[in-house]
Amino acid sequence: MDKKDFSKLEDQIMSTVSNALKAVDFVNLKRDINDKTEDTLNQFKSKLNGYGEKHMSLNKKPKKxxxxxxxxxxxxxxxxxxxxxxxxxxxxxxxxxxxxxxxxxxxxxxxxxxxxxxxxxxxxxxxxxxxxxxxxxxxxxxxxxxxxxxxxxxxxxxxxxxxxxxxxxxxxxxxxxxxxxxxxxxxxxxxxxxxxxxxxxxxNDEVYDDYLSLKKEQMEIESNNKKLNEETYSSEKEGIEATIKIGRSYIEQIKNIKNDLYKEEIAIKLDKLANIATQILSQIEKNPKKIQEVNKFINHYLPITIKLINSYKDINNQLVQGENIENAKSEIEKSIDLINSAFENLLDDLFEDVVLDISTDISVLKTLFKQEGLAEDDFKK
Missing domain, CATH: 1.20.120 (Four Helix Bundle (Hemerythrin (Met), subunit A))
Incomplete structure (x- = not known):
């Protein structure tokens, strides 16, 4: 599976557990903070254009x-x-x-x-x-x-x-x-x-008064824009913090269920899942710009995962472990493997920028060494 293609993950999970569970309901939570402010920004832009036209028309006023x-x-x-x-x-x-x-x-x-x-x-x-x-x-x-x-x-x-x-x-x-x-x-x-x-x-005073009025209007617009940007940034920051908090809550649930199932083979898989999810959240804290890439991971796939392992826990607590229960447990374990693989790909994708920066730094170093005559080929000569 392509590391960036997570769109089929849900279908694969649902397919593998369909014989074990009747249905798994999920909610795809999507957030888009910028839509909230787009109309307001357009209004300010229109006012700025109007200010420019008004400013240019100062000389067109009837003069004494x-x-x-x-x-x-x-x-x-x-x-x-x-x-x-x-x-x-x-x-x-x-x-x-x-x-x-x-x-x-x-x-x-x-x-x-x-x-x-x-x-x-x-x-x-x-x-x-x-x-x-x-x-x-x-x-x-x-x-x-x-x-x-x-x-x-x-x-x-x-x-x-x-x-x-x-x-x-x-x-x-x-x-x-x-x-x-x-x-x-x-x-x-x-x-x-x-x-x-x-x-x-x-x-004259008349033109100067007009200038001061326009200046005041411009300052108000800039102040409003600054305030809007601060509010947007604050809203984005709060949204990121809330998303990460939700993600950590899910990870904590995974760890608790893993502790309850410590005797089962799935406990190892859940421990790996919790570690991968923790690393993903840690990387998002370092680079919040990647939040859009993990929104579905936190708000969609983790809740599905929690539901699956809770189902595993419930059926594992049954005193009588029949064939249907064993099959359901096996299918859920396979789903956890699939989820772990997908989350590993997501984590790897989050390091793409880091790898690019490292490659760029290495390339610069090689170029500098070559310019100074310190490259390996220079010593061979």
């Missing part, structure tokens, strides 16, 4: 004039010019004055040397201050220029991807985020917002 949300006099437009003007004048005046003093100091090094040092330091300080004002003004004007470029790039859109802005302006995303944040703080974008993930720049 973009200029409504942009400062007409951005910070630095006037102050930047003044900083540059005063900084440039101061740098020229104080720098030129310091240069003249240096020249006179060289020519008249012995005259009023103390006063020339003091004046020189004052002029240098004023020159540095003026130079700082000049640099400050240039930076302010550059920011105003970038602001105007951002406005042109954004156009009539109510929100924009920061990575696209960085791409258009040929700057790093981190620089654009920092730049836009500063402009928002300075009131250059009157209602500007940047999302927490630093992905979107939103021009």
């Amino acid at each position: 004039d973009v200029s409504t949300y942009i400062s007409k006099r951005p910070a630095g437009s006037i102050s930047g010019i003044l900083y540059i003007l005063f900084g440039a004048i101061g740098s020229l005046v104080y720098g030129f004055s310091a240069l003249i003093i240096l020249v006179f100091k060289k020519l008249l090094s012995s005259i009023v040397i103390i006063d020339s040092h003091i004046i020189m330091w004052i002029l240098l300080v004023l020159f540095i201050v003026s130079l700082s004002l000049l640099i400050r003004g240039i930076n302010l004007r550059k920011r105003v220029k970038r602001f105007k470029n951002y406005v042109k790039i954004i156009g009539n859109n109510s929100f924009f991807l920061i990575k696209d802005l960085a791409k258009f302006y040929k700057e790093k995303e981190s620089f654009v985020v920092k730049d836009l944040s500063k402009m928002i703080d300075l009131g250059m974008f009157l209602e500007g917002h940047i999302d927490e993930e630093k992905t979107y720049f939103m021009l």
